[in-house]
Amino acid sequence: MTSALTATGLGKRFGSKWALRDCDLDIPEGRVAGLVGPNGAGKSTLLQLAVRLLEPTEGQVQVDGKIGFLAQDAPLYASMSVADHLRFGRHMNSDWDDAFAQRRISDLGLDHRQRAEGLSGGQRAQLALTLALAKRPDLLLLDEPVASLDPLARRDFLATLTSYVAEHGISVVLSSHLLADLERVCDFLVLLSAARVQLAADVDTLLADHRRIVGPRRDLARLASDLHVVWSSHTDKQTTAVVRVEGAIHDPAWQVEELSLEDVVLAYMGGGPEAEPPARPMLGVAR
Amino acid sequence: MIWMAWRQLRTSAAVVGLALVALLVTLAVTGVHLNHEYSAYRACRDIGCDGLLAQLQQSYPHVMLIGVLLLAGPAVLGIFWGAPLVGREMESGTYRLAWTQGVSRTRWISTRVLVGALTVLVTSGLLAFAFSWWSKPFDLTGTTRIDPTNFAQRGVVPVAYALFAFGLGVAAGALVRRTLAAMAVTLVGFVGIRMIVQYLVRPHLMTPLTKVVALGPRMPLSFKRTLGGGLQLLPGHDISLPHAWTLGTTLADASGHPPSSAFLNHACTGLLHIPPPSHALSGRGGVPPAQVMAAMQTCVQNVSARYHLLVSYQPGSRFWAFQWIESGIFVGLAVALLGIAVYWVRRRLV
Numbered sequence: 001m002t003s004a005l006t007a008t009g010l011g012k013r014f015g016s017k018w019a020l021r022d023c024d025l026d027i028p029e030g031r032v033a034g035l036v037g038p039n040g041a042g043k044s045t046l047l048q049l050a051v052r053l054l055e056p057t058e059g060q061v062q063v064d065g066k067i068g069f070l071a072q073d074a075p076l077y078a079s080m081s082v083a084d085h086l087r088f089g090r091h092m093n094s095d096w097d098d099a100f101a102q103r104r105i106s107d108l109g110l111d112h113r114q115r116a117e118g119l120s121g122g123q124r125a126q127l128a129l130t131l132a133l134a135k136r137p138d139l140l141l142l143d144e145p146v147a148s149l150d151p152l153a154r155r156d157f158l159a160t161l162t163s164y165v166a167e168h169g170i171s172v173v174l175s176s177h178l179l180a181d182l183e184r185v186c187d188f189l190v191l192l193s194a195a196r197v198q199l200a201a202d203v204d205t206l207l208a209d210h211r212r213i214v215g216p217r218r219d220l221a222r223l224a225s226d227l228h229v230v231w232s233s234h235t236d237k238q239t240t241a242v243v244r245v246e247g248a249i250h251d252p253a254w255q256v257e258e259l260s261l262e263d264v265v266l267a268y269m270g271g272g273p274e275a276e277p278p279a280r281p282m283l284g285v286a287r
Numbered sequence: 288m289i290w291m292a293w294r295q296l297r298t299s300a301a302v303v304g305l306a307l308v309a310l311l312v313t314l315a316v317t318g319v320h321l322n323h324e325y326s327a328y329r330a331c332r333d334i335g336c337d338g339l340l341a342q343l344q345q346s347y348p349h350v351m352l353i354g355v356l357l358l359a360g361p362a363v364l365g366i367f368w369g370a371p372l373v374g375r376e377m378e379s380g381t382y383r384l385a386w387t388q389g390v391s392r393t394r395w396i397s398t399r400v401l402v403g404a405l406t407v408l409v410t411s412g413l414l415a416f417a418f419s420w421w422s423k424p425f426d427l428t429g430t431t432r433i434d435p436t437n438f439a440q441r442g443v444v445p446v447a448y449a450l451f452a453f454g455l456g457v458a459a460g461a462l463v464r465r466t467l468a469a470m471a472v473t474l475v476g477f478v479g480i481r482m483i484v485q486y487l488v489r490p491h492l493m494t495p496l497t498k499v500v501a502l503g504p505r506m507p508l509s510f511k512r513t514l515g516g517g518l519q520l521l522p523g524h525d526i527s528l529p530h531a532w533t534l535g536t537t538l539a540d541a542s543g544h545p546p547s548s549a550f551l552n553h554a555c556t557g558l559l560h561i562p563p564p565s566h567a568l569s570g571r572g573g574v575p576p577a578q579v580m581a582a583m584q585t586c587v588q589n590v591s592a593r594y595h596l597l598v599s600y601q602p603g604s605r606f607w608a609f610q611w612i613e614s615g616i617f618v619g620l621a622v623a624l625l626g627i628a629v630y631w632v633r634r635r636l637v
Contacts, residue, residue, distance in 0.1 A: 051387050071383035077295075078379070084294065091290045092388035128384075135389065 002064070004029045004139050004171030005050055009059030012045050019045040021195045023059065027173060027188060032165055034186035034203075035175035036265055041192040043175040044072060047141045050173070065138025066095070072143040074128035076116040083112040085127060086134075093135040101134035122153025126160065133164055140165075142174045146181055158185055179262045189261065191268055198268050203261060210264045213254040214240050224251070231267040242267035288390050292402035299367055300406055307410060310353055311417050317350050318421040325424035340428060351425075353418055354440035360414065361448035362477045364407050369456015370469035372399055373632060377464035396632040400625050404453060411449035415442070433532045433606045435485055442610040447617035452477045454624030461631040484616065490534050492612050495599040500526055502538075502591035508583070510558055517548030518555055520586070522596055530603030538590075539597045546594055554589035557582030 003026050010023040020042035027033045035043050048054040049061050051069040076085060082105060090096045105112065108126050110119070119127065125145055132140060142161075146154040162185055165172055173190075176182050182189070189206060191199035199206075210230070217239045220229050227249070232241035242259065243249075249256050259267075293300075324346060328339040373396070376382040386392050419441045426432050432441055439445065455476050460469040502508070510520050522536040538545055552559065561579055601609070 048383075053383060053386060066389075067387070069383070069387040071380065071387070073380065075380040075384045077381055077384075079298070080294070088291055088294075089388070091288060092385075092390045094389050131384070 002029045003027060003062075004031065004033075005061065005063050005173060007046070007049075007059065007061045010046075010049060010056055010061050011058040012042075012049060012054060013057040018195050020049070020192075023197050025190065025197055025200055027171070027190070027200075029064075029171050030169055031188040032162075032172040032174065032186050033188035033190055034182035035173055035190045035192065036177065036179060036182060037192035037198075038269065039177065042195045043192055044143050046192065047143045047173065047175060051141055063139055066135065068132035068135055068137030068140045070125075070128050070132045070140075070142045070145050073148065074124045074145070076119075076124055076128060078115065078117040080116055081112065082110050082114050082116070082119075082127060085116065085131060089131045089134055095136050097134045097136055101130055104130045104134070120153070122149050122156065125149060125153065125157055129157065129160060138170060140170055140172045142172065144175055144177070146176065146178065154181065161185065179265055183261045189265070191265055193269055199265075206264050207259065207261060209244050209246070210242060210259050210267070211245055211249065212240065212242050212257040212259055212263070213249065214238065214257070215251075215254040218253075224249075230264075231270050288394055288398040289402060291385075292399040295372075295399070296368065296403060296406060303364075303410060307414060310356070310414060313350060314353065314417045314421045317347050318417075321346055321421065321424045325427065328428070343424060343428060350421070353414075354422070354437075357411075357415060357418055357440045357445045358436075360411065361445065361452040362474055364410065364449050365452025365454075365456040365473045365477055366470045368403055368407060369453040370460045370473050371466045372403060372457045372460055373628065374460025374464060374466040374469040377460070378466050393629070393633050396629050400457060400629065403457070404450060404621075404625070407449050407453045408446060411446045415440075415445035429529075431530055431532065431603060433530070433601055433603050433609065435489075435532065438532075438606070438609070439481075439485075442607070443614045444610055444617070447614035447621070448477075448481065450621040451480070451617040451624070454621035454628070455480075457628040458624040458631070461628045480620070484613065488616075489609065489613060490601070492609055493601065493605060495534050495601055498528060498598045498600065500536075500596040500598055502587055502595055508587060510555070510583075510586075513548065515548070518551040518558060519548070520546060520551055520555070520590060526596060526598045528598060528600055531600040532603075534599045534601065536599075537597045538594050540594050543597070546590060550593075551586075551590070555582070555586035557585050 005025065005027040007023045007025040010025070011021045012019045013021075019040075023042075023046065025046075035046065037043055045054065046061075047069070049056055050063055051067050053069075077088070080088070086098070086101050086105065089101065090098055105127075108123065108130075110123060110127065116124065116127070125148075129142075129145070132142075145161075146157055149157060158181060161172070161174075164170075174182065174186065187203050189199065189201060189203050190197060201209075215238070217234055217237055220232055220239065220241060223229065223243075226246045228244040230242045230244055232239065234240075242263070321343070324339070324343045328336060328343055331339065373382075376385060385395060422430065422437075422441060426441075430437060432438065439448070452473060456469060456473040459472040459476070460466065463469050463472060508520055509523050510518055513519050520538055522538065525533045525536045527533055540546070546554075557578075561582065
């Protein structure tokens with residue numbers, strides 16, 4: 001299986017602060033990978049390293065093929081019209097699909113003469129996405145593309161994205177702190193926290209491997225060896241834990257529950273035994 | 288990429304272009320008339336027509352103010368074309384759009400710098416050439432071209448200044464990453480470097496010539512007392528020589544030494560009675576002006592036996608040599624600054 005994006009020992013330091021460190025990552029081709037983590041976890045840094053806006057301090061990141069990049073807040077030239085932005089794309093890229101771009105603009109109902117500064121947040125994001133897609137990328141990197149959009153615009157944006165991906169089979173890495181959105185579109189998940197990769201796996205695998213167990217209070221250190229505690233909480237009588245398990249849980253003392261993707265991510269971010277100490281990062285589930 | 292570079296310059300270039308056309312038309316129309324006036328003066332010069340000369344020299348004082356635009360114009364181009372070139376991309380975040388396309392960052396910055404520099408070159412070149420042509424009748428009838436104010440409005444230096452200001456703006460924008468701050472840096476830097484070169488470097492580009500002027504009763508001199516109470520005799524003001532840029536005037540003997548206090552105390556005894564501070568020919572401290580004048584006259588008479596005025600100057604004939612040397616300096620600075628900007632965008636930014 002080939003990779004869309006590979007990072008080995010990747011690190012980026014700004015001044016004395018590491019924004020990303022010891023990052024080993026392999027995102028397979030053809031996936032829609034969600035990149036989650038609290039603000040400041042290094043999501044933007046990782047994407048900007050991949051698209052070469054930043055140079056790594058250590059390690060390396062490799063991408064095969066052409067990258068389409070949609071930066072955070074969808075930067076556009078305020079005084080340039082929609083038509084000028086398409087011209088910009090055509091002049092700046094050798095393999096520009098102008099027919100696609102024109103079709104997208106009319107599908108969106110955008111006025112060609114409209115200046116970017118007069119567009120709504122949703123229209124800006126859609127125009128920026130059009131620019132990123134019309135260069136026919138092999139890998140699309142999106143940095144918090146829907147963070148500032150209202151729910152309707154968010155839904156439209158993700159619909160555009162999913163239908164394009166379904167049609168062209170490109171790889172996507174999409175960062176967001178909105179788990180609900182990622183759950184809808186992603187089949188691969190990368191969790192960054194405190195400048196490190198905490199988790200990187202297929203969504204299906206993640207869901208299959210993680211369970212919540214509830215039972216009488218007991219010492220989790222004496223659990224079966226194929227159970228890895230991700231997160232736990234104790235009351236006087238009861239112990240609740242999120243565990244990674246290979247196979248089934250046979251101990252009848254435990255009540256076993258399946259987890260949503262959000263539950264899994266929250267468990268990892270809530271400070272499990274292996275997690276880094278800084279803070280208890282909050283995840284905004286929806287606005 | 289050229290399209291994009293031009294697209295980002297288009298609006299302001301149109302404004303500057305319109306203003307430029309208006310200025311060029313004004314210069315062309317009035318310049319043709321000036322040349323007629325000059326020809327008329329030339330035709331009758333030998334039989335003496337001072338009236339025509341006076342008429343020529345009083346023509347179009349307002350159009351002459353276009354020269355002021357040549358003094359300020361380079362800074363304006365540097366501020367509005369240079370500073371935002373990288374600065375605005377960094378400030379508004381659009382660099383993340385521009386630098387993630389198929390065009391490499393190196394090509395992006397090189398093309399934008401080249402298109403910008405070419406536009407600056409054409410704009411400043413046209414205006415400088417037109418104004419030099421327009422000023423010619425004045426220059427041929429007595430205007431001192433090498434005088435600092437006129438020097439910067441003629442020939443090729445305005446173009447070099449403009450390129451330098453542009454380079455300074457681009458580099459400042461890349462380094463400070465803020466449009467407004469880069470504009471401020473450009474303005475301060477441009478004026479600073481221009482003044483440093485004009486007053487500290489240009490006088491020494493070529494060894495100044497000196498001219499000996501004999502002291503006479505009408506030669507302006509002033510005197511003052513040193514801290515020790517001795518006399519000091521000074522030229523009242525710089526002596527202006529035709530078509531030359533006077534750098535300084537000193538009092539010296541045949542071997543170049545200034546008069547000693549002892550000599551002056553002896554030669555100008557009359558002045559010792561006039562209480563300091565005092566200036567030549569302006570009676571102070573109750574001494575009647577006539578007495579001051581008489582004392583001064585005696586003094587000058589005594590001093591002029593051994594001493595003369597030494598005027599150091601740059602002759603007008605060095606105008607073009609100075610133009611090319613100074614242009615070389617500023618174009619060199621511009622190239623260095625643009626090189627820094629390109630390097631910074633390629634290697635150091637984000």
